[in-house]
Amino acid sequence: MNDESNFISTQLLQKVYPATKRGQEDLTVFDKVNFNIRKGEFTTCIGHSGCGKSTILNILAGLAEPTSGSVMMDGKSVSGPSLDKAVVFQNHSLLPWKTAIENVAFAVKSRHPEWSLLQIRKQCVKYLEMVGLNDSYNRKPSELSGGMRQRVGIARAFAIESKLLLMDEPFGALDALTRGIIQEELIKIWEQTQQTVFMITHDVDEAIFLSDRIFLMTNGPYARVAEAVVVDLPRPRDRSQIVHHPDYYKIRNHLVDFLVSRSHELSGSSNGAEERQEESGTVDGELLLPPDVNPALA
Amino acid sequence: MKYDRIITAALLSVGFFLLFLAVWHIGTYQEEHTVEAVELTSEQVAILEEAGMSASDKETYSSQGLTFDQINQIASMGLTLDDIEMAGGLEAFGFTTGGAAEEAKTGFPSPALVWEEAYYQLSDPFYDRGPNDKGIGTQLKYSLFRVGMGFFLAVIVAVPLGFLIGMSPLLNMALMPYIQILKPISPLAWLPVALFLIKDSEKASIFVIFVCSIWPMLINTSFGVANVKNDWLNIAKTLECSKFRTAYSVILPAAAPTIFTGMRISLSIAWLVIVAAEMVIGGIGVGYFVWNEWNGLNLASMIFAIFIIGIVGLCLDLTLGQFVKIFSYED
Numbered sequence: 074m075n076d077e078s079n080f081i082s083t084q085l086l087q088k089v090y091p092a093t094k095r096g097q098e099d100l101t102v103f104d105k106v107n108f109n110i111r112k113g114e115f116t117t118c119i120g121h122s123g124c125g126k127s128t129i130l131n132i133l134a135g136l137a138e139p140t141s142g143s144v145m146m147d148g149k150s151v152s153g154p155s156l157d158k159a160v161v162f163q164n165h166s167l168l169p170w171k172t173a174i175e176n177v178a179f180a181v182k183s184r185h186p187e188w189s190l191l192q193i194r195k196q197c198v199k200y201l202e203m204v205g206l207n208d209s210y211n212r213k214p215s216e217l218s219g220g221m222r223q224r225v226g227i228a229r230a231f232a233i234e235s236k237l238l239l240m241d242e243p244f245g246a247l248d249a250l251t252r253g254i255i256q257e258e259l260i261k262i263w264e265q266t267q268q269t270v271f272m273i274t275h276d277v278d279e280a281i282f283l284s285d286r287i288f289l290m291t292n293g294p295y296a297r298v299a300e301a302v303v304v305d306l307p308r309p310r311d312r313s314q315i316v317h318h319p320d321y322y323k324i325r326n327h328l329v330d331f332l333v334s335r336s337h338e339l340s341g342s343s344n345g346a347e348e349r350q351e352e353s354g355t356v357d358g359e360l361l362l363p364p365d366v367n368p369a370l371a
Numbered sequence: 372m373k374y375d376r377i378i379t380a381a382l383l384s385v386g387f388f389l390l391f392l393a394v395w396h397i398g399t400y401q402e403e404h405t406v407e408a409v410e411l412t413s414e415q416v417a418i419l420e421e422a423g424m425s426a427s428d429k430e431t432y433s434s435q436g437l438t439f440d441q442i443n444q445i446a447s448m449g450l451t452l453d454d455i456e457m458a459g460g461l462e463a464f465g466f467t468t469g470g471a472a473e474e475a476k477t478g479f480p481s482p483a484l485v486w487e488e489a490y491y492q493l494s495d496p497f498y499d500r501g502p503n504d505k506g507i508g509t510q511l512k513y514s515l516f517r518v519g520m521g522f523f524l525a526v527i528v529a530v531p532l533g534f535l536i537g538m539s540p541l542l543n544m545a546l547m548p549y550i551q552i553l554k555p556i557s558p559l560a561w562l563p564v565a566l567f568l569i570k571d572s573e574k575a576s577i578f579v580i581f582v583c584s585i586w587p588m589l590i591n592t593s594f595g596v597a598n599v600k601n602d603w604l605n606i607a608k609t610l611e612c613s614k615f616r617t618a619y620s621v622i623l624p625a626a627a628p629t630i631f632t633g634m635r636i637s638l639s640i641a642w643l644v645i646v647a648a649e650m651v652i653g654g655i656g657v658g659y660f661v662w663n664e665w666n667g668l669n670l671a672s673m674i675f676a677i678f679i680i681g682i683v684g685l686c687l688d689l690t691l692g693q694f695v696k697i698f699s700y701e702d
């Protein structure tokens with residue numbers, strides 16, 4: 074296998090939360106989750122609430138341990154968090170006693186301990202401006218709106234220029250306009266830095282606009298990554314033009330159809346020849362990866 | 372709107388205070404005027420004059436509320452008013468005069484008297500007339516020094532130790548039982564132990580303050596440190612912060628409001644305890660001052676000292692409250 078094709082690879086990830094009360098059953102959130110991400114690829118993950126997306130992201134970040142299975146990054150097993158993996162948290166997680174710029178500076182200083190204060194400040198300002206926070210540097214998170222806080226969180230993750238960028242619904246609290254602007258900034262940064270991105274979203278259009286591939290997760294418990302939808306639309310993509318592309322609605326309908334009905338149908342355990350192979354998560358000793366599906370070719 | 376409420380509250384506060392003063396004043400005022408001159412009948416006057424009592428002496432006694440029987444007793448002893456005053460007044464002979472009766476019943480000084488005493492004490496707070504008679508300022512100085520020393524030592528021990536306990540669930544489990552047992556012991560119970568071990572009353576009182584200050588700080592610090600939001604620790608982890616940097620730039624600021632709240636509770640308790648400890652230990656300090664004034668029946672001075680204790684306690688609390696405010700954050 075070449076390293077380019079699986080910069081990140083997860084192998085038979087499983088997460089079980091043990092029962093907390095007597096008589097309750099253990100909760101297996103997801104099971105046998107296998108997927109690969111190529112170097113420099115932009116991937117998103119879509120699935121219903123509670124299927125375990127955030128948990129998978131935390132495992133990729135090294136912040137949580139899977140019950141079983143492993144994650145490889147760049148050929149090495151992920152054993153803990155590191156500066157190689159920047160995280161934008163679902164709940165922004167800013168340090169409330171630091172101002173916006175201090176929050177970003179805290180990250181930059183960790184990345185570049187040798188930098189002067191001026192260099193750190195320049196880097197912070199660059200990324201804060203990129204997310205559109207031009208004159209709120211010196212405000213504390215409690216004095217910022219929800220969307221502004223989230224943007225500071227995004228700036229903090231971008232500013233350390235890591236190899237892998239993990240984002241948990243980063244644009245959830247933003248209005249459509251700001252969201253669009255930051256999505257475009259994100260694509261620009263991604264094209265410049267050639268970071269590998271794994272992002273969770275609930276927004277189908279956002280996923281199509283940004284992604285190379287979209288991982289679709291079935292409903293939990295026993296959630297799986299059912300397939301990887303290939304988005305073969307040409308880049309650079311233009312927000313207003315892309316919807317007129319003949320493939321756009323094929324992809325979009327495929328995604329919506331999955332969310333509305335198939336995510337439910339495929340969930341849990343059912344019988345069938347195919348299923349039995351999937352029971353083990355492997356075929357002939359090889360990991361069973363979710364099939365790449367290109368709705369445009371269907 | 373907001374100012375309206377503040378002003379109303381202030382007016383109400385002042386009103387309550389005036390009400391309190393009025394009740395106090397009436398309560399003490401009436402007692403002073405219960406002395407009613409005893410009217411003597413002409414027969415009784417004749418008997419007294421026969422026993423050789425001068426008319427002016429007789430007037431004085433009756434105006435002080437002595438009954439005829441009592442006056443007659445004095446007359447039968449053949450003493451003049453001058454003799455009696457020389458010997459220490461009517462009270463010395465076992466007579467309760469109107470004034471003395473009032474004093475014995477409540478003895479409670481009026482607000483005006485306390486105010487006078489306050490003025491007198493505060494006009495020279497640092498006077499020194501021998502070991503048992505020093506100004507309130509000097510007394511406060513000693514008490515504050517003891518509280519300050521004990522509290523400071525407690526901070527030095529409790530904050531780092533609380534940090535360790537908070538960081539390590541193992542230490543927490545191992546030490547919490549002891550903390551829970553030691554915490555409810557009245558700090559004064561340590562006083563004999565301290566006196567026996569240290570054999571120095573000054574150091575013993577500092578030790579008592581140290582002991583009573585340490586628990587709230589220890590518990591609050593470990594609680595604050597243990598309950599730092601996981602999200603914030605995760606940030607430090609993803610940024611590969613060293614243990615020291617995490618402690619210094621994430622845990623410490625996150626726990627600071629809780630730590631300072633612990634200090635605030637400790638200092639309040641320390642101020643409560645020092646008064647009691649000084650009453651027991653004696654020598655000098657506001658606690659002893661109160662006790663000493665009580666023993667000397669200087670009630671006005673005692674009440675003044677009690678007010679001062681309250682005011683100083685308030686100031687200490689406000690100071691620590693400011694620290695809590697500086698270090699608190701809105702999440």
Ligand SMILES: Nc1ncnc2c1ncn2[C@@H]1O[C@H](COP(=O)(O)OP(=O)(O)OP(=O)(O)O)[C@@H](O)[C@H]1O
Nearest residue numbers: 090100102121122123124125126127128129163293
């Ligand atoms: N500490 C925990 N103990 C027990 N169950 C947990 C715990 N944390 C998460 N879960 C369960 O794990 C499942 C997955 O949670 P997760 O946060 O990964 O969902 P998600 O897909 O990110 O959902 P959303 O889209 O709403 O953010 C949920 O059903 C949740 O109830």
Ligand SMILES: [Mg+2]
Nearest residue numbers: 126127163241
């Ligand atoms: Mg989530």
